[in-house]
Amino acid sequence: MLKKIQVEDLVIGMYVHEICASWMDNPFWKKSFRLSNEKDLRTFHEYRINEVWIDTSKGLDVSFKAKTVSLEEEKQQINETLEQIAVEEHKIQRRVPLHDEIARFKKVMPEIKRGVISIFDDVRDGNPVDIDLVSKMVDDISFSNDRNPDAMLTMVRQKSANDYNYMHSIAVSGLMMALGKELDLDRGTIKEVGVAGLLLDIGKVKIPKEIINKAGKLTNQEFDKIKTHPLLGFETLKLSNDLSDIVLDVCLHHHERIDGNGYPHRLAGDNIGYYARMASICDVYDAISSTRSYQASWEPAESLRKMTEWKKGQFDEKMFGSFVKAVGIYPSGTLVKLKSGRLAVVMEQSEASLLKPIVKVFFSVHSHAHIYPELLDLSTSPDSIVTREEPKQWGFDLKKISQT
Template sequence: MLELIKLTPDQLEVGMFVSGLDRSWLETPFKVQGITIQSQEDIRQLAALCEYVFVDKQKSITLELDTGSQSSPSTSNRSLKRAAAKARPRLEKSEYLEGRELSPYRDETDWHTEYPEATKAVTTLSESVEGMFQALGRGDRLDLLGIKQSVNPMIDSVARNPDACIWLARLKQSDEYTYQHSVACSVWAVVMGRQLGLPKTDLRSLAIGGLLFDVGKLKVSDELLRSPKRLTGADLDLVRQHVFFGAEMAREKSNVNADITAMILQHHERYDGSGYPDGLQNQKIHVFARIAGIVDCYDALTSHRSYAPAIAPSQAIKHLHEVKDIEFQAELVEEFTQAVGIYPAGTLVELSSGEVAAVISEYRTRRLRPRVMVLLDENKQPLRNVRSLDLMETTHDDTGAPLDIVTSLPPEAHGISLSDLGF
């Protein structure tokens, strides 16, 4: 008898037979209806396309795994039971967003139209944040009004089309990590809020909270913050005090709202209670702080740090999915993935032709076939004239072979600096 089990992509394992999707197979790059999961790449592709799939339990028992061995019925049953045990009833947005008014956004501009406006907005924001950090470092009080004014153009740009601001958020320098990290997290938080359909008043709180949740690190020594090794013991305890230092700075301005304060205090809390400072769990963590935790983790993983190199965005998304409902709420991880995509704007990718390109746009609606800008030829040599390529329209290379994205690359791979491109 046919026995199908509905699973989310993070519950899939190698060897399972996926017989159905939450969409038509024609909307996917898979050539047949029904696939055996042969690798983690198959799972990643399914996660990029689907919110849930249907696994045929009987076929999963007998199909070969990518190791070349066969799984026994007991092994496959254990895998399916383990996956099913991870499942919990998914929450509706109205439940985890605390009844906030939601309204979906639609793209109003394309990437090329929005890029000049986004550049002005992010430049203004960066200059404002740099000045804010310098002023706070001198002991001045937080200029909340100035911050509100500086985030508004960025919020407006993201609301129209987030592609350009996401591209600019990727252009970070490793020697300015705290300052640039704050700007990028502000952008990611607003992009996430847009995906959720939050009103602009909430987007403003997310933007400001993203700028401020690490501001307490100004009271921690650079020696600790730039340590080439992971901290432990008393040093780690001291760095963790930054959440209290930041909250104290914010409280000096009585009109910092509760959403922003929660982002500062709780962005290191984790969904399973393993975070700090209070070990809060699940819905006891403010929803904006849950968002802050995700964007903080994602931007840290995709940025150069003193103790770890940057990883590719797709790897960072994979990590977030691996810790769903452990460190971060599953619904919010899935929304963040929808918002930034597997290959967000500014991601370097290698094509099946051997060429290297940067993703420009359409990464949210066409996750595996976005628009890209080809920068290096098949020998990884710079092209004299870079060219734009729509992978939805151009499906084969000059030799007639299928043209696809093979993998995403870490920032600055092959010596590429996106900030040098100019438009």
């Protein structure tokens, strides 16, 4: 049985099913493991992890006095939060059909990627950031976002584990601008948050590649080294006089967390700048929904649900609500089951309702067979989403289905 418990109630002999925080906030490599030594237990406290899910069928249970949350209670709470967000007004606008914008963006994508690689290489070689190049790339990402935000989100999800560091920068830049729009920022500021998203992890080029790409458990020392990247990035960016305070602050503070358990300065609540609070949400979302060499990803909808679960201590809750509105309750790439008994993949959000996206139906649950793929706008169809489905259980390659 799964129970969510406080880390102060965690003891050796328990089976940790999942840590309630992003993998990038702690040095644990595996999602699930039996807690067998003092050193690992201490690491939970050192890295200020607040809550974990334990599996009592595989390890010790908590004492009856401990505060616990069941899976059912947690699910209900997440559903209530997301339903609440879904009825609020959102600002999603699609000016161009998804298919058209994906076709266009595919052509500019290699150039954007080459640009990011060259900026990161420059900084690695000790040169300053090429501001003109950054500005051009952010304009390209922003142009696509304005035409149809789901195109870029679909494309950057296709990143392979090798591509992760560069594609992550492009994704965070796009997510920052999408969130900026939902938050009603002016155009100039939206561009600044786009630049900030592109450059926030630039400090990682100063950390040995063997640590950044290590396919295994990081030692606490190695993890502490990774934690220096916001400061290293900030110092590098400071050398370029043309970068705004927004860009500098986002770089320095994108790993701060609302409860004060982030790094490097353990800022809490409103002491974390507004744009850095935006960045922490966009950064975690892309990180946990991307496959890395050693870390399998969660599906977009599952990633959102995880973040809804963690949001209290980690993110600005109101801003997180805006983020959900920007990417959708069922973000593009989500597998859903419809009332009609068909399975569909979410292609893009509809302007009418976050609960009624545009989907591509491709499989009949009744006949257990593929059907002719067809686009369906749920905001104008009598059909509707019944549940979200786990792609791994069905064995579908959703990325391929979305593309055809």
